[in-house]
Structure formats: structure tokens, C-alpha cells
Amino acid sequence: MAKAKVKIGFAPTRRSIFSAPDALKYADLTRKKLDELNVDYVDIKDVNDEGLLFDDEGLEKTLAKFRAEKVDGLFIPHENFGTEYECARLAKALNVPVLLWGPRDERPEPNGMRLRDSQCGLFATGKVLRRFKVPFTYMTNCRLDDPEFERGIRDFTAVCNVVKTFRNIRILQIGPRPFDFWSTMCNEGELLEKFNIQLSPIPLQELADEIEACKKEGTEVRKVIDYCKSNMNCDIADNLLENVAALKCAMKNLVNKYGCKAVAIQCWNALQEVIGIMPCAANSLMNEEGIPVVCETDIHGAITSLMVEAAGMNEKRSMFSDWTVRHPDNENGELLQHCGPWPISVAKEKPTICVPVAFEHNGAVSAEAEHGKMTLARFDGDNGEYSLLLGHAKGIDGPFTKGTYVWVEVNNLKRLEAKVVEGPYIHHCVAIHGDVVPVLYEACKYIGVKPDLYDPIEDKVKAYLHGEDVSFDEV
Numbered sequence: 001m002a003k004a005k006v007k008i009g010f011a012p013t014r015r016s017i018f019s020a021p022d023a024l025k026y027a028d029l030t031r032k033k034l035d036e037l038n039v040d041y042v043d044i045k046d047v048n049d050e051g052l053l054f055d056d057e058g059l060e061k062t063l064a065k066f067r068a069e070k071v072d073g074l075f076i077p078h079e080n081f082g083t084e085y086e087c088a089r090l091a092k093a094l095n096v097p098v099l100l101w102g103p104r105d106e107r108p109e110p111n112g113m114r115l116r117d118s119q120c121g122l123f124a125t126g127k128v129l130r131r132f133k134v135p136f137t138y139m140t141n142c143r144l145d146d147p148e149f150e151r152g153i154r155d156f157t158a159v160c161n162v163v164k165t166f167r168n169i170r171i172l173q174i175g176p177r178p179f180d181f182w183s184t185m186c187n188e189g190e191l192l193e194k195f196n197i198q199l200s201p202i203p204l205q206e207l208a209d210e211i212e213a214c215k216k217e218g219t220e221v222r223k224v225i226d227y228c229k230s231n232m233n234c235d236i237a238d239n240l241l242e243n244v245a246a247l248k249c250a251m252k253n254l255v256n257k258y259g260c261k262a263v264a265i266q267c268w269n270a271l272q273e274v275i276g277i278m279p280c281a282a283n284s285l286m287n288e289e290g291i292p293v294v295c296e297t298d299i300h301g302a303i304t305s306l307m308v309e310a311a312g313m314n315e316k317r318s319m320f321s322d323w324t325v326r327h328p329d330n331e332n333g334e335l336l337q338h339c340g341p342w343p344i345s346v347a348k349e350k351p352t353i354c355v356p357v358a359f360e361h362n363g364a365v366s367a368e369a370e371h372g373k374m375t376l377a378r379f380d381g382d383n384g385e386y387s388l389l390l391g392h393a394k395g396i397d398g399p400f401t402k403g404t405y406v407w408v409e410v411n412n413l414k415r416l417e418a419k420v421v422e423g424p425y426i427h428h429c430v431a432i433h434g435d436v437v438p439v440l441y442e443a444c445k446y447i448g449v450k451p452d453l454y455d456p457i458e459d460k461v462k463a464y465l466h467g468e469d470v471s472f473d474e475v
Contacts, residue, residue: 004161004314009071009094010034010041011062013053013087018080019115024050026079026103026116033144037153042069053090054083063093071096073160075153078102081121084128091134097163097446098136099156100125104143135445140467148467155439155465158313162443165261165310166195169303172255173201175266177297183426186299190384194448197303200258204266208274210250211243221245224285231344232281233352236362240277244353244363247275247282255291262302263293267339268359277363280340281353284365284404287317288343294320294428295341304379304430307388311375311436311443317343319369319404319431323420327398332413335398335405336376336431340365342404346433357402369406371395375436376408378420378429379449387450389425390440391416391457392472406431416454435472438464 012030014023027050034041045051047061053076066074073096076087082102091098102118109115119141129136137159139152177184191197214221224245228234234241251263263286265271267279283293292305301320308318319342327333339356340363347367356364377390391410398407408431410416419425437453441461444451453461457472464470 002314004310005040006072006157006160006164007069008039008041008157008160009066009069009074009096010043011053011074011087011090012051012077012079013082014050014079015054015081015083015121018117020050022115023052023079027052027077029144030077030079030103033149034153037150039153039157041075042066042071052079053086055086059086059090063090066094072164073097073099073156075099075101075156076125078118078121078125080116080118082118082125084121084125087125088128088132088134091129091136092132097156097160098129098134099139099152100129100136101139101152102141104141137442138466142467152467155442158311158436158439159443159446161313162307162310162439163446165306166443166447169195169262169306170198170200170258170260171299171302172251172258172260172263173199173297173299174207174251174254174263175204175270175297178266178268181296184296184298184300184428191299194386199299200260202254202258204270204274207250207254210253211246211275214246214249214253215242220249224248227285228281228353231350232365233350235352235354240362241353243275243277244281247277247279248285251282251286251293252291262291262306264297264299264302265293265295266297267295272359272361276361278339278356278359278361280338280356280364282363283341284343284351287341288345290314290317292318292320293341295338298428300378300380301428301430304377307379307440307443308375308377308430308432308436311439312432312434316432316434317345319346319406321429321431323427323429326413327396327407330396330398330409332411333396333398333407333409334413335401335407336429337401337403337405339403342367342369346370347404351404365404366402367404369395369404370433371406372433373435374408374431374433375440376429376431377440378425380424380426382424385424385450387424387452388440388444389419389429389452389454390437391454392435392437393431411455419452419454437461437472441465
């Protein structure tokens with residue numbers, strides 16, 4: 001899947017009592033740096049002769065341009081002190097993530113004059129943004145060539161991608177939740193009212209009809225069968241493999257028909273009576289294409305998957321998992337496992353389509369995932385309050401088990417276990433290779449969700465986001 005595209009509105013600002021030539025110089029230097037970093041940004045050079053934000057006329061033109069371009073975030077470099085009220089008005093009207101930064105000021109002139117006072121302006125704008133009740137991200141007052149600048153820009157772009165994704169979620173719900181899974185119930189109306197998260201529910205029969213249509217057409221089903229035989233060990237009869245391929249094609253068609261970004265499927269047990277297989281292998285194929293499919297009609301799990309992949313700029317695939325059992329030897333080890341929905345690209349071995357651990361029907365997948373550093377997350381809520389559980393883990397060795405699985409170690413499993421049991425979380429989470437904890441934490445301020453770190457690292461996360469050199473290597 002291609003890297004996510006995020007468009008940033010670039011609105012450099014100045015104030016009249018400081019050096020306009022110096023502000024112009026630093027605005028151009030900032031543009032040059034953004035170009036070097038391949039940032040997709042909308043400039044305001046055509047808004048006025050200076051290409052800077054400092055008055056009401058420029059504000060209106062800038063706002064109109066950014067709205068027309070549908071920017072996903074707003075970057076307001078204070079090239080000198082800046083005009084805080086114009087910045088705040090623009091940010092309030094756009095309602096997108098805001099990045100506040102200014103280039104580090106030079107040594108005063110020999111005569112004692114200072115040309116910019118950018119840091120002082122940042123303090124002023126931060127206060128006014130709070131008065132306007134506009135959440136914002138602050139990147140430390142640094143030089144353009146400092147590593148903090150590049151890191152801050154890339155993290156902010158990822159934050160914008162999470163927010164854009166979260167605000168445009170529509171999930172294909174295939175069937176109601178299984179009766180036994182009261183834990184995966186959700187409040188559809190509340191998700192819509194609070195977050196504009198939309199569901200597109202369809203009955204199992206509509207899925208079955210689409211499967212038959214895909215089989216009749218045949219071409220795409222054959223391509224999927226060939227892909228499976230090339231990339232997986234197919235310990236499954238040919239007629240059942242055809243069902244797997246047709247299910248994958250049917251879900252893809254229905255996702256496109258209803259304009260959805262993810263799927264939550266009632267994976268057992270009525271589904272087996274309709275199509276005769278477990279859907280796990282088909283789910284795996286969809287997940288590999290960057291369309292998250294989660295089990296047991298877990299709507300909150302689908303939301304989590306979209307958020308986590310967005311935090312990684314859609315370049316890595318996620319693993320929808322059960323917190324399952326504790327490691328037999330490692331006191332802080334835990335088994336992340338599910339019957340087989342994980343994408344092929346996360347596996348450390350060639351996956352096998354087979355029979356799962358707890359069911360009789362074929363169509364599951366078995367493979368251990370690659371080890372390495374991971375982020376674990378779970379969006380969930382009850383009683384009208386929503387939060388995002390998140391933290392770090394690393395893959396470790398452990399016993400073989402059926403399904404798609406990986407043993408992970410966290411800093412303190414007892415603490416994590418208590419978080420999950422006491423809620424509002426359940427036995428499902430989403431894992432992804434890499435560290436996207438700071439990005440998800442920062443994105444929460446823009447979407448009305450409480451970040452809930454399962455380790456006491458909030459100060460470290462904030463320090464990292466503010467440009468400090470922080471290590472999260474405890475696990």
C-alpha cells in the first residue's frame with residue numbers, strides 16, 4: 001500500500017515591529033527545508049507580496065485557499081515574532097491539527113538590536129490559541145537543520161494522517177456480533193454523534209450473494225487463488241480455497257460499494273453455515289491490501305486498526321489480536337494471537353491455510369509474526385467515555401501455537417492486565433511493528449479521545465514530542 005498523502009497548509013507569519021526582510025528570508029529557508037523533506041504543502045506566496053500572514057486581508061485569502069485545497073494540517077512558522085491573533089483565527093476556522101514552531105533566534109546585533117524574537121512570539125501565540133480553545137502541537141524552537149525539526153515535521157504529518165483517518169471512518173459491518181460476544185457490542189449512534197464514525201451494516205445473505213457473483217465472474221477469484229498458492233501453504237481442498245478467494249473478492253467489492261475503509265465481520269458460527277469456511281484467510285488477504293478486517297464484529301477493533309496504520313503513514317500492516325495467555329516462562333510475556341487474520345507481510349515464515357485451534361472448519365491461517373519493537377493499542381469506550389490504550393512491546397521467543405501469533409514482552413504485565421480488565425477495554429488489541437505511541441498520543445488531543453498509556457511514560461512521550469532525545473528501550 002502506498003504511503004499516505006497528507007497536505008499541510010503553510011502559513012508563515014511575522015509582526016510589523018520586527019525585521020520584515022529577516023522574516024522573508026526565514027520563510028524561504030523554511031520552504032526550502034520542507035521541499036528537501038518532500039512535504040506536500042500549500043503555500044501562500046500568492047496571498048500578498050510577502051507570502052506571509054500578518055493582517056486580516058491575508059487571513060481571509062489564506063483561509064479561502066486552504067479550504068479550497070482541503071489541507072489536512074496547518075503549519076504556522078513564526079519567522080519573526082508573528083501575529084498571534086491572525087494565527088489563532090486561522091487555526092480556529094480550519095479545525096485541523098496545528099503545528100506551532102519558530103526558527104531559533106540568532107545572536108543580537110552588535111548594536112544590541114534583535115531582528116526576530118521568534119521564541120517570544122511562540123509564547124504569545126500559544127496563549128491565544130488556548131483562549132480560542134484550539135488544540136495545537138508545539139515543535140521546539142530549533143534551527144532548520146537540527147534533527148528535531150525533521151522529526152517534528154514527520155511526526156506532525158503522521159498525526160494529521162491519524163486525525164484525517166479518524167474523522168472519515170466508515171466501517172462495513174458484516175452481520176451482527178456473535179451472540180456470545182457481549183464484549184464487542186458498541187453504541188452505533190454514539191460513535192456517529194461523537195466522532196462521525198459511520199457503520200454500513202449488511203446481512204450475511206448479502207455477503208453470500210456477492211460470493212456467488214464473484215465465483216460466476218471467476219477472473220478475480222482465480223487471481224486470488226494463484227496468489228494464495230504462490231505465497232501460502234494451502235492445506236485446504238480446492239473447492240474450499242475457491243470459497244476463500246471468493247470471500248476475499250466479495251468483501252473487497254462490498255467495501256467499494258459502501259465506501260468503507262475497514263470491515264468488521266461476524267466470523268463465527270453462522271458464517272460457516274452459509275459459506276462453509278472460516279473467513280480468516282480471506283481477512284488476511286484484505287489486511288495485506290491495507291483494508292483492515294477484524295473478527296467477531298468488533299467495531300472498536302476496526303477503528304483501532306485504522307488509527308494504528310494511519311500513525312505509521314499506512315506503510316505497515318497491523319495485527320488484530322487477542323490478549324490470550326501469559327507466557328509460561330516470562331513473567332512479563334503475553335501471547336497475541338488470532339485464528340488467522342494477520343497480513344502475510346508480518347509473518348516470519350510462509351503462512352499456512354489450515355484448520356484453526358478452536359473450530360472444525362478450514363480457512364484459518366497459521367504463522368508466527370516477526371519479532372522486534374511494536375506498538376499495542378486499543379480504542380474502546382463505555383458509558384459515554386472513550387479512550388485509547390497504548391504502549392510499547394517487543395516480540396520474544398515462545399512455544400508454538402496455532403493461528404497467527406507472536407509472544408510479546410511488556411514492562412509490567414500485571415499493570416497492563418489490570419488496565420484491560422478494569423476497562424473500558426476488552427481482550428482484543430491491535431499490534432504494529434515500530435513505535436507510533438507518540439503520534440497516537442498527540443493525535444488524541446484533536447479527536448476528543450483520552451490517551452491511556454499502560455506504562456507510566458507520559459512525561460517521556462511529552463518530552464519526545466517537544467524535541468528531547470528520549471529512549472523508550474525498557475522493553
